[in-house]
Amino acid sequence: MTNAAALAPERTAPRKRDADATRAAILAAAKVHFAKSGYDGAYLRDIAAEAGVDAALINRYFGGKDGLFAAALKDSIRPDAISQWSRENFAHDVAKMMAGHAHQHVERTHAFEFLLQAATNPTTAPLLNLAVQERFMAPIRSWIGGDHVEARARLLASVFIGLLVERLIRDEPLEGSEREIFIERTAALLQSLVDK
Amino acid sequence: MTNAAALAPERTAPRKRDADATRAAILAAAKVHFAKSGYDGAYLRDIAAEAGVDAALINRYFGGKDGLFAAALKDSIRPDAISQWSRENFAHDVAKMMAGHAHQHVERTHAFEFLLQAATNPTTAPLLNLAVQERFMAPIRSWIGGDHVEARARLLASVFIGLLVERLIRDEPLEGSEREIFIERTAALLQSLVDK
DNA sequence: GACCTATGTCATTCCTCGTTGACATTCGCC
DNA sequence: GGCGAATGTCAACGAGGAATGACATAGGTC
Numbered sequence: 001m002t003n004a005a006a007l008a009p010e011r012t013a014p015r016k017r018d019a020d021a022t023r024a025a026i027l028a029a030a031k032v033h034f035a036k037s038g039y040d041g042a043y044l045r046d047i048a049a050e051a052g053v054d055a056a057l058i059n060r061y062f063g064g065k066d067g068l069f070a071a072a073l074k075d076s077i078r079p080d081a082i083s084q085w086s087r088e089n090f091a092h093d094v095a096k097m098m099a100g101h102a103h104q105h106v107e108r109t110h111a112f113e114f115l116l117q118a119a120t121n122p123t124t125a126p127l128l129n130l131a132v133q134e135r136f137m138a139p140i141r142s143w144i145g146g147d148h149v150e151a152r153a154r155l156l157a158s159v160f161i162g163l164l165v166e167r168l169i170r171d172e173p174l175e176g177s178e179r180e181i182f183i184e185r186t187a188a189l190l191q192s193l194v195d196k
Numbered sequence: 197m198t199n200a201a202a203l204a205p206e207r208t209a210p211r212k213r214d215a216d217a218t219r220a221a222i223l224a225a226a227k228v229h230f231a232k233s234g235y236d237g238a239y240l241r242d243i244a245a246e247a248g249v250d251a252a253l254i255n256r257y258f259g260g261k262d263g264l265f266a267a268a269l270k271d272s273i274r275p276d277a278i279s280q281w282s283r284e285n286f287a288h289d290v291a292k293m294m295a296g297h298a299h300q301h302v303e304r305t306h307a308f309e310f311l312l313q314a315a316t317n318p319t320t321a322p323l324l325n326l327a328v329q330e331r332f333m334a335p336i337r338s339w340i341g342g343d344h345v346e347a348r349a350r351l352l353a354s355v356f357i358g359l360l361v362e363r364l365i366r367d368e369p370l371e372g373s374e375r376e377i378f379i380e381r382t383a384a385l386l387q388s389l390v391d392k
Numbered sequence: 393g394a395c396c397t398a399t400g401t402c403a404t405t406c407c408t409c410g411t412t413g414a415c416a417t418t419c420g421c422c
Numbered sequence: 423g424g425c426g427a428a429t430g431t432c433a434a435c436g437a438g439g440a441a442t443g444a445c446a447t448a449g450g451t452c
Contacts, residue, residue, distance in 0.1 A: 038234065059442080117316050125365075154370065159354070174347060186351055215428075252431075412436100
């Protein structure tokens, strides 16, 4: 409170008037906060502050906290990535990723944390169910192909999710030979599910 | 609500004076509510009501919501079960369980939901980390034994968690041959991690 | 340039929920 | 039986946060 200069023009130079941009800014901030703190722990005031916006705007644009959450959720499942996975590298790439720190892939980790939050909140869970089925399981099914697609897809998804959760919970990657073995075995495991 | 006799004394027949019993009742109710709604979503008034107790008692016995949560957490990880798993049946038993409905194992499902809630809340996560390492990972390590224990234990835990999460999210079990294949492959996968 | 709407800000209200302290009652003990 | 501590109940407080409506202003349109 000592810097007069900072306060001089101050009065929060009223944001440029660009609805789309502010909407996007709010959404981006919301995703981060929801991921970090969950639905209840994320405060509209904080989100608004981070977006450089008054909290009342959230209500105007998203119709309240629920609406904002739903919008953020919809924006967080990106199925396009799946179809681009390469059949040869997929298993090894994923395995290597899972062996590292969660915060080495901040973007995706945030998205995943966010989804996990949605899964554990009874009001948002149904919403998530649908999204996951349509935008995650379906692409996986069509990507792996072959026999017993259902069983394999489900098992693959489980392993994938489990690796993510485990990495999230305990962010101390393995080192040395244990790390090598972990990558090797994880890759083998995933590959066997992709192959047939 | 038809039984007049039950209502006779009315005025909420002031609970029997048994500190241990009420403590236990509160704890049981708390575990259910925390599992269902998470830390923030679970309300002390609701928990107290379900335990048939005044909310103020929670403060007396557990020193507040935090204390209650910690107590519930501590009570939710039961490592003893792990060491009793049979090496031969483990993989198949788990696989079959995972192929069923989550609500077929209400007790454990609740416990797991509760832990997942703890994992996704920044204030409770550190607490969980510690508990999981000491009371879940450590027993697993010593149970599987053999080479590369670290890597295998971690992978095993991941798969285990993943199966639980997947089952929780999407509670439609597979049917028919897909179910058989799922069980078979899941069992094989688990067994290979246990064996060596 | 005047008007009108979309956009942004501010102050306030309302509600929920954890917590607290005073009060009531039962039980163990002498 | 009377006293004190343990147990249980009740009412009220206060913090915190979402939602609301009135107000301010930029920017396009005629």
